[in-house]
Amino acid sequence: MKQALNGKRVAILAAAGFEESELSVPRAALQKEGVEVHVVTPDGKGVRAWAETDWGDTYEADKALADASESDYHALVLPGGLFNPDELRINDDALSFVKGFFQAGKPVAAICHAPWILINAGVVEGRRMTSVHSVAQDLRNAGVEWVDEPVVVDSGLVTSRTPKDLDAFNAKLLEELQEGRHSGQHA
Template identity: 80%
Template structure:
């Protein structure tokens, strides 16, 4: 699989209060296969993680939302946490970036509370998804089919519930990235 992933770039969109393992684990899995990752933040400044029960490390940003072009990346990762997706789902530039990935048929991976961002971007109707259980009703109300599974894949859209599902999440993210564009991925 590493050869199929050589030269690929993945954007990881996050804000303060992202769940630390939901950024660090996918990033490490991607980099371990030779994929270049960039942390994208709303203002291009470092962001502080939430590490399960308290504040975690600060992560430096590689780019700001203003400096990002979807065409520079092969996939998008959206870490969860409570604060991070709640901030990003109200950011018009973040929502536009998410929609661009869907319109281009590129893989998008969202875990935990990150499907809130997808709901506000208007890209979940008719999709098969999972999330942290507290977001399940929000997804159903937005027209998604919700499943209580460690990972759900629907035409390039990868979703998982919580950090305990990261091994499955990372595996499917790598698989979808290796497959490339998905014609049934849609906004």
């Protein structure tokens, strides 16, 4: 698959308090396949991870959100954690950035609590998704068919529950990235 993904670019949108493995593991899987990955943060500065029960490493940003555009990338990854999606879901620039991927039909992968961002971006109604259990009712309230599965793909939208699902999440992320645009992916 490596040759098929050379030249692809993926943005990982993160703010402080993202779940460390939900950024580091997908980034490594993408890079292993020859994908250029940019960590995009609200202010272009490094962001500190949450590593299960305590603060983790700081990850340097490749771009500030103001300098990033959906047109620069082939797909978007949204790591979870509690703090990260809670901050991004009230950031209008982040919501516009996310919505741009849906409007362009590009793959978006969200794990754990990250679907909160998608709810606020207004892109989930009528979709089939999964998430960490504590977000399930929020998704149902937003018009989603929520299911308890390791990974769910709905027209380019990849969702998973927790870090234990990262292998399945990464496999589907890579598959959707290889497939490219999806006509069913919409805002």
